Amino acid sequence: MTAAPLLSLQSLTVRFQTPDGVVDAVAGIDLDIRPGEILGLVGESGSGKSASCLAVMGLLGPYASTTGSIRFAGQPIAGDIATLRGRSIGMIFQEPRASLDPVRTIGSQLREVLHLHRPELDAQAAEAEAASLLRRVGLPEPARQLRAYPHEISGGMAQRVAIALALAGNPRLLLADEPTTALDVTVQAQVLDLLSRLRDETGLAIVLVTHDLGIVAQYADRVAVMRHGKVVEQAPVHTLFARPSHDYTRQLLAALPRSEADRPAPKPVATPLLRVTGLARHFAQPRGWFQPAAPKLRAVDGVSFDIDAGETLAVVGESGCGKSTIALMLAGLIGMTAGHIAFAGRDLGSTSPAERRALRRQLQIVLQDPGEALDPRLSVATQVEEPLLIHRTGGDRAQRRETVRATLAAVGLDDWALDRRPHELSGGQRQRAALARALVLEPSLLVLDEPTSALDVSIQAQVIDLLTRLQRARNLAYLFISHDLRLVSRVADRVAVVYLGRIVELAPTATLFANPQHPYTRALLSAVPEPDPDRRGRTRILLQGEPPSPTALATGCRFRARCALAQRVCASDDPSLLPAEGGAQVACHFPGGAG
């Protein structure tokens, strides 16, 4: 590990001219990347990770200026970066589809790059090379993918294509800017494994930008932590996790939700606070004028669960599995195709409108993106007060104002926030304001749809602490939707794992994490990168492929196409959710891998 650095940054600064003045995105960093190493670059949003990478590539755009030195293989790169792009240094971006030209086939984009960097290849050889590149990044049926357009492939496949494009010129360094943030954990594991395999095979050096310490622990050799445009700590991965030397690194590590379930199992109650039975929502597919009707999209297809007062039920699953649709139906924001929702023993479908309104007040929702829930033109106080006005409660003006103030205080916002507009608040403060708006009616159940996924790790930890305190103080029940399994293991009492609109496993958190029964749950858990570099060796079950579309549901078990245990019976019989070991319920013919 003492080879001469491949890329070397010295006192690199990046400054943006914006309408609001200058922003010093990178404030003098020194960083070396050696051949064949994976350097994890972590730090909160806006800390200058992307700006540093783009500075190396010379792609910052017209409003940026850089100073300092950037050397590649010992040579300074200044004016001739354009000749290095793609040939010596490749780059991939967070949103994979966004780096592909939507109107050209994948094959034509690959041939363009090959023609540029490997002009010795003739048309036929280039075609063959394009196919072999796709094979190298693990795409099935390369010949067919070459003719596909970017919108015809999934996000995970698009990121593989982006990697193939970046590698076509045989670069020695790959800058990967959050390459898996837009992907599901199962697909994320596939893509990251691919990157580390490519490194092993070809000695490619990789700068892996991420905000997920789990990814760093599993894949990086060395780590650089950035904050406010500076590198605050740089160390080999084991050292960093074992003996972090900078305060900020310690904070980051402390904020990590650990994968250990330490919550007591809840005791069952006679009448649950919320009982959902057979909930379903199908969407009609858009179709053309002379098209036959498309099959219905079964976003949610028969889901039943209970939530007790003061309990947290987490709903997890890959994107598109129907998590948010469940939340929206519970909140009454979209209608349901079938099923019943009973609140405190009263079926919402058969109560009088007045009673339904009163019951609905008990059930509030907080959305993923606080920007969506808050109106940018209105002050925080006005928006927190609004539900009181809509439901005509809360007494007179002065009393309402007092309620608003108390609620804001409960979520940790002082009077300063009252007259602020959303854009004057930070992401964490906005999410608190959105939470206050949901709490002001004193509900007994909150539906939280990815409440922290738009927030940085450290702020995420604060919001989770707040939620836990509120739950204890008010005996609140939560339906907690998330794709972050580490977080779920910390906050939930029970977990429902959803696959293609159905619950495939529902179990107390400790049971689920210690002894997952459904093959899908096991794959999902093993895809989570653990923030512990000493646990790299563990055997993992990698899921192949991506979730099929909820329109193309075959008979039998929905998971069968990706299941390693599938037998003949799985093709004919749809397994129903049945009790299994440890208080779990599982929808699988061979729970726990038996058989």
Next chain:
Amino acid sequence: MDFILRKSLRALLTLCIVVTLTFVVLRTSGDPAIVILGTDATPEMIARFHADWGLDQPLPLQYVHYVGHIVTGDFGTSFLDGRPALTVVAERLPNTLRLAGLGFLLTLGLGIPAGVLAALNRGRLLDRLVVTGAVLGHSVPSFFLAILLILLLAVRWHLLPSGGANAPEAIIMPALTIAAGGMGSIARFTRAAMLDALRQPYVRGVLARGVSWPNAVRAHVMPNAAIPTLTMIGFLLGSLVAGAVITETVFAWPGIGRLIITSVARRDLAVVQCIVLLVATTMVLANLTVDLLYGWLDPRMRAPAQEDR
């Protein structure tokens, strides 16, 4: 294939609606007998005229005859000079085609490059010049521009003939007049489409792979910008026809634009009908072409919309 079929069927349906509407509007907008025979015609003369031209039959029956004739290519006979309406129109058609064709070429040939260059030089002098010129071209009424051109180029400097179609250079002023408005719109539209395409993240992706800036613009930005621009070109064809009517009148250009004005004034039903159908068919075909080109340029259009959720 399916895409082409769908678009063609839709075009056919539009044509049927046009044919019907033409009939309804022309039959309910005044009695041609009175216009042609004069207000002091006797009731017998009018009745005779109606019988001769089949106007005394009930409307539904007239409609059936009308559709039957059109399908067999018979557009009726001009009330005024007794020749087949199609012959009267066909005589004038080449003139209009020449004029509109040249106008169209000018519009695209000058408007699109101007828009592209403006976008690539955003904020610089060239960009400002193009934007100002485009706004002017778009907002100056064509009759005003026509008169201005005549005053300067014909009356004052005697460079070009002020009207007619006898000299080959006589087409220059009417073609410029027709092109001016469209040129302005297309330049502004192309500029906006280019700016939008330049902002897309794939541009950065393409550059990161080592593609040079000029190649990225030529092979990625321009094809993407072409898609919205194409819609605009479809609209332009419509304004071209409207422009032809005014321009041909001002420049005494013997095309169908002028023919339709005289025919409407004299209630020469068959000729008006023939021109309206001709223009409508052209428009429908032009839009069909745009639709098909759209599908060819934009792979996302070929399949019927498939939402992610």
